Amino acid sequence: MADLSVKICGVDFKNPIIPASGVFGYGREYEELFPLNKLGGIATKGTTLHLRTGNPAPRIAETPSGMLNSVGLQNPGIDHFISSELPYLLTKDLVVLANIAGSTVEECVEVAEKLESTDVHMIELNISCPNVKQGGAAFGTRCDMAAEVTRQVRKVTSKPLVVKLSPNVTSITEIAKAVEAEGADAVSLINTLLGMRIDINTRRPVLRNNVGGMSGPAVFPIAVRMVWQTANAVKIPIIGMGGVSSGKDAIELMMAGASAVQVGAAIFTDPFAPVKIIDEMNDILDSKGISSVGEIIGSVQPW
Amino acid sequence: MKYTQGQFLITKKDAVARNIYSFEISCPEVADAASPGQFVHIRANGFTLRRPISICGINKVKGTLRIVFEIRGEGTAEIAKLNKGDLIDMLAPLGHGFTTDSNFKKVILIGGGIGTPPMLPLAQFYGSKAVVISGFRNYSAAILQEDFRSAGAETILCTDDGSAGIHGLVTVPFAELAEKGGIDAVYACGPLPMLKGISGICKENNIFCQISLEERMACGIGACLGCACRTLKNDEEYFAHVCKDGPVFNAEEVLW
Numbered sequence: 207m208a209d210l211s212v213k214i215c216g217v218d219f220k221n222p223i224i225p226a227s228g229v230f231g232y233g234r235e236y237e238e239l240f241p242l243n244k245l246g247g248i249a250t251k252g253t254t255l256h257l258r259t260g261n262p263a264p265r266i267a268e269t270p271s272g273m274l275n276s277v278g279l280q281n282p283g284i285d286h287f288i289s290s291e292l293p294y295l296l297t298k299d300l301v302v303l304a305n306i307a308g309s310t311v312e313e314c315v316e317v318a319e320k321l322e323s324t325d326v327h328m329i330e331l332n333i334s335c336p337n338v339k340q341g342g343a344a345f346g347t348r349c350d351m352a353a354e355v356t357r358q359v360r361k362v363t364s365k366p367l368v369v370k371l372s373p374n375v376t377s378i379t380e381i382a383k384a385v386e387a388e389g390a391d392a393v394s395l396i397n398t399l400l401g402m403r404i405d406i407n408t409r410r411p412v413l414r415n416n417v418g419g420m421s422g423p424a425v426f427p428i429a430v431r432m433v434w435q436t437a438n439a440v441k442i443p444i445i446g447m448g449g450v451s452s453g454k455d456a457i458e459l460m461m462a463g464a465s466a467v468q469v470g471a472a473i474f475t476d477p478f479a480p481v482k483i484i485d486e487m488n489d490i491l492d493s494k495g496i497s498s499v500g501e502i503i504g505s506v507q508p509w
Numbered sequence: 510m511k512y513t514q515g516q517f518l519i520t521k522k523d524a525v526a527r528n529i530y531s532f533e534i535s536c537p538e539v540a541d542a543a544s545p546g547q548f549v550h551i552r553a554n555g556f557t558l559r560r561p562i563s564i565c566g567i568n569k570v571k572g573t574l575r576i577v578f579e580i581r582g583e584g585t586a587e588i589a590k591l592n593k594g595d596l597i598d599m600l601a602p603l604g605h606g607f608t609t610d611s612n613f614k615k616v617i618l619i620g621g622g623i624g625t626p627p628m629l630p631l632a633q634f635y636g637s638k639a640v641v642i643s644g645f646r647n648y649s650a651a652i653l654q655e656d657f658r659s660a661g662a663e664t665i666l667c668t669d670d671g672s673a674g675i676h677g678l679v680t681v682p683f684a685e686l687a688e689k690g691g692i693d694a695v696y697a698c699g700p701l702p703m704l705k706g707i708s709g710i711c712k713e714n715n716i717f718c719q720i721s722l723e724e725r726m727a728c729g730i731g732a733c734l735g736c737a738c739r740t741l742k743n744d745e746e747y748f749a750h751v752c753k754d755g756p757v758f759n760a761e762e763v764l765w
Contacts, residue, residue: 231732235753238511238730251734259748266558266725266735268584273557273727280734280748412725422557474727475557477514477600 208491209498210484212246214443214465215366215391217327219246219301222499223456223484226447226468227252227305227330227370228277232291233298236477244481247301249394249468250291252332254306255313257283267403267412272422272449273471274401276415279307284317288324296325303368307332311345311355318363329365331356333385334372334397346372346381346397353384360389368445371395371436373425378432379439386440394445394468395436396429422471425449430462437463437504451479453486463504510542512603512730516596520573525652528580529623530589531565532597537572539601545630546606546696546721546757549576550729552598553584559600560584561726563698563756565626565653566633574601577626577652603729604756607719609634613693617642617686618662619679619707621699622650627721629656631696636661640686644679644699648672680706687714694719701765708760718760724751739764 210221225236227249233242242248260280267274281287287304295302304326308314318329333355334346345351356369369385371378373396382393398419403412411417429448436444446464450456451472459467472479491499521533539549543564550559566575580586591597609631616635618628620643632639639662645651647670657664665682666674675682680703686692687710697707698721711718724736731753740749740762749755749762 229728229733231734235728235730235732239514259746260734260737262739263737263748264725265737266727268556268558271557275727275733275735277734277737280737471557471727474559474733475552477728477730 208488208496209500210488212465212500212503214445215328215368217301217366219466221246221484221487222460222466223480223487224249224301224303224445224466224468225473225480226470227303227332228275229470229473232287233295239477240481242295243299244484245300246466247303247327248295249303249305249330250287250295251281252279252305252307253281253284253287253317254279254308255284255317257281257286262414264412264414265418267418269401269403269420269422270424272420272424273474274403274413274418274420275398276413276418278415284320288320292324292326301327303328303330305330305332305370311358314355315358315362318359321365322363326365328368329359329363330368330370330394331359332370332397334370347375349380349384352381353388356385356388356390366391368392368394370397372397373428373432373448374400379435382436382440386442390442392443392445393436393440394447396425396432396448399425399428421449423449423451426455430459433459433464434462434506450483451475453483453488453490456483456487457490457502460499460502461504461506463506465503510538512542512601513538514598514600516598519591519593519595519597522591522593525577526650529577529652531575531577532591533566534574534576534597534599535572536574536599536601539599540567540569540572540574543567543574543602544606545609545634546627547602547604548756549574549599549601550603550726551588553587555587556584558584558727559729560588561603561723561729561752563627563721564602565629567630579623600729604752605754607631607696607721607757610694614638615640615692616694616696617683617692619643619683619695619697619699619703621679621703622646624697624699624721625653627698628696629653629660632657632660632662637663639663640665642667642679642683644668644703646670678706679703680710683707684710687711687716690714692716697721704760705765708763711760719757720760720763721756722751722758722763723756726752728752
């Protein structure tokens with residue numbers, strides 16, 4: 207048994223596997239299948255100040271080795287999260303990353319303020335949702351905006367602050383450096399890539415929102431590249447994600463520089479994916495005689 | 510157990526019409542937990558997303574489920590390649606099914622095309638108290654008529670081209686039955702315009718009506734919020750989710 211534990215921003219994870227925000231709700235539906243305490247952590251559904259109804263359907267489309275979604279941050283609002291979801295999750299012996307989002311800097315700040323008096327372990331500030339008209343990716347695709355929202359949220363929270371970055375940018379390392387400079391404790395990447403499908407019979411986009419975020423195995427090499435580039439650009443830890451669907455993928459992303467790994471679309475294919483990935487990582491490390499997963503973080507030997 | 514995921518043995522495969530297949534699947538735990546109107550979420554080899562397929566038969570004694578599905582695209586084509594003796598990967602049983610009541614004296618089950626299979630478990634529940642109206646493109650696309658009759662239900666067949674049964678839409682014979690009265694409940698699954706028409710007739714005649722909807726879906730269990738459906742909840746518009754709040758909704762809750 208390899209030691210799978212990792213420490214990020216002073217927070218101990220029993221293993222580095224975290225279901226990504228948006229695929230896993232607040233965990234309850236998957237608890238019917240396996241105990242949540244098998245997971246290193248959970249990134250909860252992106253939560254805004256007030257209830258959001260999200261985008262009209264269809265919100266989902268299949269793509270080669272992946273999928274598109276345009277859910278549009280449907281969520282019950284931060285007060286409901288704090289009163290009805292968070293206390294339950296905090297009893298489950300895993301790290302809770304509260305994923306938060308907003309249409310304005312002020313909204314992000316207000317949501318973070320509300321979490322300050324809770325026992326949530328980490329905040330994951332989503333500046334990269336491609337499916338909302340205001341905020342979301344608008345913050346994540348401009349260095350000045352990414353810096354500003356990070357600076358303002360940093361002022362009101364003492365929680366470890368993870369900023370979730372968009373891949374839909376010219377240089378993800380510039381954005382990462384900008385949020386690091388404003389006090390982000392870690393970055394998580396990559397959010398989904400903006401994509402589109404068209405039904406050739408109706409000439410209508412498959413998604414009612416026309417465009418949506420692409421995820422799944424097809425984006426994995428992009429995630430590896432961006433994690434690697436970011437690891438070379440910042441000193442803060444990286445939580446990697448994007449198309450991870452096996453223990454081998456998770457180890458690859460950690461070698462690129464990730465200290466932990468989020469799992470998204472793979473859970474739709476196999477709801478047990480996070481648990482299987484943990485087991486597979488352990489087997490791979492054992493077979494290579496590596497005693498601790500920490501040893502592989504950033505261990506890629508580039509040419 | 511509410512639902513589980515696993516590999517289950519296909520014990521029977523039949524081609525029931527062009528591009529429409531029937532599987533019998535041995536899954537005692539799932540069959541035991543399943544109820545009419547629920548669905549199974551099937552992994553298609555090589556695809557990211559599972560495919561939701563409604564349950565067409567529940568045999569709790571044999572421990573089997575039956576599904577009848579149409580090849581609609583690449584994913585269902587992949588599932589259709591499976592044969593008797595193969596394992597099928599299912600997350601099941603899922604969703605909120607039909608509300609049944611053994612006190613009902615007369616119910617109408619309405620299926621449009623591949624929306625017909627989820628009506629069979631209801632026909633088996635209600636037996637001779639059920640009238641099944643089903644509509645298809647043509648004679649060769651008509652499925653399950655013998656199964657409905659074996660369950661004791663009366664069948665009314667409609668085809669778009671008049672090659673069998675009544676020439677026209679299911680809403681025509683249904684409207685006639687609705688006017689005669691004495692109907693305790695209507696259950697329907699099929700294309701949206703059909704469901705909308707049936708809901709309207711039920712509203713006019715003050716008949717309890719439940720409809721089964723479909724939508725592009727990811728998780729299948731209510732976590733990802735992908736399969737949104739506009740509904741009324743406490744008089745407010747709300748995006749419910751077909752996988753968890755549905756697939757069966759009270760018709761009056763659905764905003765068209």
